Each structure stands twice: as structure tokens, then as C-alpha cells.
Amino acid sequence: MDTIRRFPLVAATMLAGACVGLVLGLGQPAAAQTTATIYALAVAGYRAVSMLRDLFRGRWGIDLLAVTAIVSTLVVGEYIASLIIVLMLTGGDALEEFAHGRATHELKALLERAPRTAHRETPGNPVEEVPAGSVRAGDTLLVKPSxxxxxxxxxxxxxxxxDESSLTGESLPVEHQTGDPLLSGAVNGEEAIRMVASATAANSQYGRIVALVQEAAASRAPTVRLADRYAVPFTIFAFLLAGIAWYFSADPERFAQVLVVATPCPLLIAAPVAFLAGTSRAARSGIIIKNAGTLEQLARVRTAVFDKTGTLTHGRPALHAIQVSPTAAQDLSAARILQLAASAEQSSSHVLAASVIDAARSRGLPLLPVSSASEHATQGVTAVCGNQTVVVGKAAFVGSATSGFEKADVASGQLGIYVGVDGRFAGTLIMSDPLRVNAVATLAALRRLGVRETMLLTGDTRSTASHIAAEAGITRILADCLPADKVAAVAELNDRPVLMVGDGVNDAPVLAASDVGVAMGARGATAASESADVVIMLDDLSKVAAAVDIGRHTIHIARTSIWTGILLSVGLMAAAAYGFVPAVAGALLQELVDLATILNALRALGHSRMPGVESTGRVPLEKLRKLDRDFRP
Structure with a gap:
């Protein structure tokens, strides 16, 4: 029932065809023709009104030829052919509408995540919970843990x-001191803090992100249907040839015969079928392409822009190296230092503690029991592990508790976690957010697919961004970006269309503003998935190049199908103009043309060869079912 409500004309055409077939079966051809004629003329009249509205808006389509083809087939008595043309017309619209369906629940998730309440302090009164919208500049607020x-x-x-990752994309926790600015949307750590408001909720950082997403999404013009580009010359040629045939033969049937084989079904159905096949192929690989126009844009991408954290990198700190101090005890190997540090971090609530514990477990190091522990907020932890006293944390904290301390020389994009054992400095755990293994191959594949320029947009520092860009082979960098800076940078790019790849809430505005927004949706923010045109449901960067390849392959198939249909139709029209193709035979031959173009369009389901990018595989069946539920309009 839901399908019937969404596509009533398709359902009505199927019902009309069934009625005509039933009446013919009862031996009443005149009644069958009358039924088909009434219905086909009603649809033709409806499409004629729609065509006139489009013409007044300055948009040419293929409706003129479609309406004329319906009327012409009725005039020459080919009412079955007219019903088939109507079915192709309405079915093509239904396919396009289905392909253009977009999910809307993700944007609601962004709005729901916006801060709703605040805890305001007033002199002489207990802390009160108030709506975030009622906070004014100068109010003193209490922000509880998490x-x-x-x-x-x-x-x-x-x-x-x-945790400012939803705003800046930086995966590492950010520490602030008294007087430092705080941004709305950041998540507080494990200790309650006090702050003074400097802006209202609407004028704060998170409120601006929501406004940017809505504005950018609303400002993007819709993509013109691929078939419309061929409509005007094909329509003019069809009418001109039909008129010439009528004039030289002095037979009005020639006009109808030419238009019978000039029915625009290849134009109506070839592109939607190819687009649907392309999006289906993408979905099997875990790539959700939300509308058919995006496939056209993907095929023509010339600039690729990437966020750093969670996109080019994995978005979670990992152990890069262990530096053992020369002053450490002889029995302290790198593995023993990691084991002791991870054991002590069991008692810590710091964001990096989980990364240290994961590093130890991945190396098969058992965690030691902790008999006592004390955490020093934002500084580190002291714990007794087995029979050894371990201190883990910042340089100043560990340096003040140990002898022989030496600060590590860490590279850009790295962070040091210092470890002391029994009062002596033991070593440093070097943490980093490494580049994805297939990032370089993905960028190389994009260049082979026609991308001429690459750019990195990130909220990280210039040194960290430069390090990642050099590893990945990206030519341009813009660091220390807030969401509004990213939108402005993409708007200034000249080599278009621009493809933007991101994963966080902070990327949502620029994903909506770019020509093609691609969200890494496996672990990314829901707001990014809503704003994007393409959502990659696997944590696999190579799918970005695969999406561009699918776009190019699909558009190639669609154009080939359209031109195949046009050339075959032109050949039949020429034969009909000389009187070699009667109306009935022409209608049958035209259906063969339609079949040929549709079968060719279905080749978009197949794979094109794009070497050089390794993929993690296909998305599981159960996840595809969930995607279907989540993204169904």
C-alpha cells in the first residue's frame, strides 16, 4: 500500500493495462480501445500541464515528445503502444524519485544532540537547571562530568x-587552564568545572554548526536530469523528420509512423535504470549514494578535500613507539614498561588510558593487579602494581615524582605518556593517530580517476596537518579550521566539482556545502551522514575512490544506453519515413529498442576495473538490511 501511495500513476497504469487486457479477453476490442484512449489521454493531459509549467520555469524536458507520442499512437489506433509509453513515462519518474529519496532522521539527531540544559550558579542560591537558550553572557555555569x-x-x-573531536576533529583530549575559551558542543572530562558564558546558545559554536548545515543544504541547486540534455535536439529532429515524411509522401500516416518509433522510452528509462543499478552496486559494497544526481557529480570530480581525524587517520590514538630511559632499571624492558603503565591506567579515567590498555592487550601482556591507586586530575595516576610503584602521566607530573627524568622529543602529531617505576624515570610511550594503510593508494586511485587537486582541511595544528599531508601525498593544507572556515575554503576552490570527505559533526556544514559530500559513516557522526550525499558504511577509505569509480562507470553506461536508444530510434525513424515500417511493426520494434537500452543500462550493476586500491570487503547482509531501514525515505 505504501508503494501505491508513493507512485499512484504507476499503479493506475498497471490497473488500466489489466482492465484493457480483461476487456480484450472478453472479445470487446472497441471497449478496450476506448478505455485505453481515455486513460492515455488523461495522462497525456496531465503531463502537458506539467510540461507547460516546466517551460515557464525555463526547463526543457522530454515531456513534449512523450505527450505527442502518446497522442500519435492513439490516433493511428496503437492504444496498446500508448499504454506502454505511459508505463515507461510514469515508471521512469518513479525510479528517479526512488533514487533521489533522502534520509532525514540524521539531521534530527544533530539537532537533538545540541545542548538543551545548563546548570546556572547565582549568589546565595543553589545551582539551578535552566534551558540552554535562557543562558546569557556573563552567567556562571557548572558543567558536570561527561x-x-x-x-x-x-x-x-x-x-x-x-573532548572537542565533534568540533575540531582532534581525537586527542584537550586540556584548558583558567581563562581559556571553551566551545559549546565540547564534552567535559571526568571532573566538574565552572565557567562563565560569553555568548547565548544560538550564537555559540554548536548553534552555528546547525545553522551552517541547514543553510548550505538549502542553497544547493538540484542537478538536471541527464536525459533532459538530449531532449531538445532529439525532439526537434523527430518532429522535423516526421513532417518531412508527411510532406513528401502526402500521407498523414507517415507522420504517425515516424513518431511511433520515436517514442522517447530510451530517454525516459535508460538513465534511471543505470542510476538505480549504480546505486545498487554501491550499496552492495557498503556505499550509500543518496540521489542520482550525485552519480553525475562523482563522475566529474576534479578536486578532493579530506578531513584528517577519522578520515585520513583512524581517529583513535595508538601506541607508536616505546622509548626506554637510559636511567631505567636493567630489568625494565619496553614490554615491561608498557605492562606496568597499562596496569596503572586501569585506575585512570583519562581518555588515553584505554589506548594504553589496548596496546598492552594487543601485545599479549597480562595486566597486573593494582593494590592501591590515586588519580591526579588531568595530570596522571600513581598505582602500586604487584610490588612496584608506578606513576604514569604528563611530563611535569612524572618528572616531579622520579629521578633521571628526560622529556621525549616527539614529532608532529605525536603525544608522550611518561612512565616512572619505583621513583626512577622508566621511559615514554609515544602515542599517535596514524595514517590509514590505504590512504596513499586511495589518493593515487583518485588521481587516475581524474582528480587533479587534493586538499587537507583540519582543526589540528599546522605541524600535525603538514606531517599527515606529506605522508598521504596531499598538495594543499588548511589547518586550525573551524566549521565556518572549512565552508569558506571549499567555496573558494575553482576546479570543480569538489568532493569533500569527513566524519565528524564539525564536518557536517562543509559536507553539505560541497558539490559531493562523502561521510565516513561507520564510526562517524550522524550529522555528517545526514549532510553528505554519499555515506560509506565501512571503515574503509578506499571506498571513496570506489564511489568515484562507480559514478564514472554508471554515467558511461547511462550515456551509452541513451545513445544506443537514440541511434536505433533514428534508424527506425528513417525507415518509417520511407514507408518501410508500418505503425504496428514500428511499435513492436520500438519495444525491442527499449529492451536493448534497458539491458545495456543494467550493465551498471557490473564492476569496472580499478587497480591499486585494497578494500576491506563487502558490508554484511544484516548491516545492509539495517541501512535499508535507516535510509529509506
């Missing part, structure tokens, strides 16, 4: 740790 900072402001507490 709560979202409700508005922009400045930190009043001595120190605080915040």
Missing part, C-alpha cells in the same frame, strides 16, 4: 579536560 558544554565561554576552574 556533560556537553552548553554555550561558548571561559573556564573559571583551575584546569579541565575536554
Amino acid at each position: 556533560e556537553i558544554v552548553p554555550v561558548d565561554g571561559r573556564l573559571l576552574s583551575p584546569a579541565g579536560t575536554f
Whole structure:
């Protein structure tokens, strides 16, 4: 029933065809013709009104030829052919509407994540919970552990740790001191903090992100249907040839015979079928392409822009190296230092603690029991592991508790976690967010697919961005970006269309503003998935190049199908103009042309060869079913 409500004309055409078939079966051809004529003329009249509206808006389509073809077939008595043309016309629209269906629940998730309440302090009164929208500049607020900072402001507490990954894309926790600015949307750490508001919720960072997504999505013009580009010359040629045949033969049937084989079914159905086949092929690989126009844009991409954290990198800190101090005890190997540090981090609530523990477990190191432990907020942890006292944390914290301390020389994009054992400095765990294994191959594949320029947009520092860009082979860098900076940078790019790849809430505005937005949706923010045109449901960067390849392959197949249909139709029209193709035979031959173009369009389901990019495979069946539920309009 839902399909009938969404596509009533398709359902009505199927019903009309069934009625005509039933009446013919009862031996009433005149009644069958009358039924088909009434219905086909009604659809033709409806499409004629729609065609006139489009013409007044300055948009040419193929409706003129379609309407004329329906009327012509009725005039020459080919009412069955007219019903088939109507079915192709309405069915093509239904396919396009289905391909253009977009999910909307992700944007709602972005809006729901926006801070709704705040805890306001007033002199002489207990802390009160108020709507975030009622906070004014100058209000003193209490932000509890793991709560979202409700508005922009400045930190009043001595120190605080915040997760700003949804705003800047930086995966590592950010520590602030008294007086440092705080951004709404950041997540507070394990300690409650006090802050003073400097802006209202609407004028704060998160409110601007929501506004940018909505504005950018609304400002993007729709893509013109591929078939429309061929409509005007094909229509003019068909009418001109039919008129010439009528004039020289002095037989009005020639006009109808030419138009019978000039029915625009190849134009109507070839592109939608190819687009649907392309999107189906993409879905099997875990790539959700939300509308057919995106396939056209993917085929022509000339500039590729990437976010760093979670896109070019994995978005989670990993152990890069272990530096053992020369002053460490002889029995302290790199593995023993990691084991002791991970055991102590069991008692820590710091964001990096989980990464240290994961590193130890991945190396098969058992965690030691902790008999006592004390955590020093934002600084580190002291713990007794087995019979050894271990301190883990920042340089200043570990340096003050150990002898022989030496600060590690870490490279751009790296972070040092210092370890002391029994009062002596033991070594440093070097953490980093490494480049994805297939990032270089993906960028190389994009260049082979016609991408001429690459760019990195990130909220990270210039040094970190330069390090990642050099590894990946990216030519342009823009660091220290806020969401508005990213939107402005993409708008200034000249070599278009521009493809933007990101995964966080902070990427949502620029994904909506770019020509083709691609969201890494496996672990990415829901707002990014909503704003994007393409959502990659596997944590696999190579799917970006695969999406571009599918776009190019699909458009190639669609154009080939359209031109195959046009050339075959032109050949039949020429034969009909000389009187070699009667109306009935022409209708049958035209259906063979339609079949040929549709079968050719279905080749978009197949694979084109694109060497050089390794993929993690296909998405599981159960996940595809979930994707179908989540993204169904």
C-alpha cells in the first residue's frame, strides 16, 4: 500500500493495462480501445500541464515528445503502444524519485544532540537547571562530568579536560587552564568545572554548526536530469523528420509512423535504470549514494578535500613507539614498561588510558593487579602494581615524582605518556593517530580517476596537518579550521566539482556545502551522514575512490544506453519515413529498442576495473538490511 501511495500513476497504469487486457479477453476490442484512449489521454493531459509549467520555469524536458507520442499512437489506433509509453513515462519518474529519496532522521539527531540544559550558579542560591537558550553572557555555569558544554565561554576552574573531536576533529583530549575559551558542543572530562558564558546558545559554536548545515543544504541547486540534455535536439529532429515524411509522401500516416518509433522510452528509462543499478552496486559494497544526481557529480570530480581525524587517520590514538630511559632499571624492558603503565591506567579515567590498555592487550601482556591507586586530575595516576610503584602521566607530573627524568622529543602529531617505576624515570610511550594503510593508494586511485587537486582541511595544528599531508601525498593544507572556515575554503576552490570527505559533526556544514559530500559513516557522526550525499558504511577509505569509480562507470553506461536508444530510434525513424515500417511493426520494434537500452543500462550493476586500491570487503547482509531501514525515505 505504501508503494501505491508513493507512485499512484504507476499503479493506475498497471490497473488500466489489466482492465484493457480483461476487456480484450472478453472479445470487446472497441471497449478496450476506448478505455485505453481515455486513460492515455488523461495522462497525456496531465503531463502537458506539467510540461507547460516546466517551460515557464525555463526547463526543457522530454515531456513534449512523450505527450505527442502518446497522442500519435492513439490516433493511428496503437492504444496498446500508448499504454506502454505511459508505463515507461510514469515508471521512469518513479525510479528517479526512488533514487533521489533522502534520509532525514540524521539531521534530527544533530539537532537533538545540541545542548538543551545548563546548570546556572547565582549568589546565595543553589545551582539551578535552566534551558540552554535562557543562558546569557556573563552567567556562571557548572558543567558536570561527561556533560556537553552548553554555550561558548571561559573556564573559571583551575584546569579541565575536554573532548572537542565533534568540533575540531582532534581525537586527542584537550586540556584548558583558567581563562581559556571553551566551545559549546565540547564534552567535559571526568571532573566538574565552572565557567562563565560569553555568548547565548544560538550564537555559540554548536548553534552555528546547525545553522551552517541547514543553510548550505538549502542553497544547493538540484542537478538536471541527464536525459533532459538530449531532449531538445532529439525532439526537434523527430518532429522535423516526421513532417518531412508527411510532406513528401502526402500521407498523414507517415507522420504517425515516424513518431511511433520515436517514442522517447530510451530517454525516459535508460538513465534511471543505470542510476538505480549504480546505486545498487554501491550499496552492495557498503556505499550509500543518496540521489542520482550525485552519480553525475562523482563522475566529474576534479578536486578532493579530506578531513584528517577519522578520515585520513583512524581517529583513535595508538601506541607508536616505546622509548626506554637510559636511567631505567636493567630489568625494565619496553614490554615491561608498557605492562606496568597499562596496569596503572586501569585506575585512570583519562581518555588515553584505554589506548594504553589496548596496546598492552594487543601485545599479549597480562595486566597486573593494582593494590592501591590515586588519580591526579588531568595530570596522571600513581598505582602500586604487584610490588612496584608506578606513576604514569604528563611530563611535569612524572618528572616531579622520579629521578633521571628526560622529556621525549616527539614529532608532529605525536603525544608522550611518561612512565616512572619505583621513583626512577622508566621511559615514554609515544602515542599517535596514524595514517590509514590505504590512504596513499586511495589518493593515487583518485588521481587516475581524474582528480587533479587534493586538499587537507583540519582543526589540528599546522605541524600535525603538514606531517599527515606529506605522508598521504596531499598538495594543499588548511589547518586550525573551524566549521565556518572549512565552508569558506571549499567555496573558494575553482576546479570543480569538489568532493569533500569527513566524519565528524564539525564536518557536517562543509559536507553539505560541497558539490559531493562523502561521510565516513561507520564510526562517524550522524550529522555528517545526514549532510553528505554519499555515506560509506565501512571503515574503509578506499571506498571513496570506489564511489568515484562507480559514478564514472554508471554515467558511461547511462550515456551509452541513451545513445544506443537514440541511434536505433533514428534508424527506425528513417525507415518509417520511407514507408518501410508500418505503425504496428514500428511499435513492436520500438519495444525491442527499449529492451536493448534497458539491458545495456543494467550493465551498471557490473564492476569496472580499478587497480591499486585494497578494500576491506563487502558490508554484511544484516548491516545492509539495517541501512535499508535507516535510509529509506
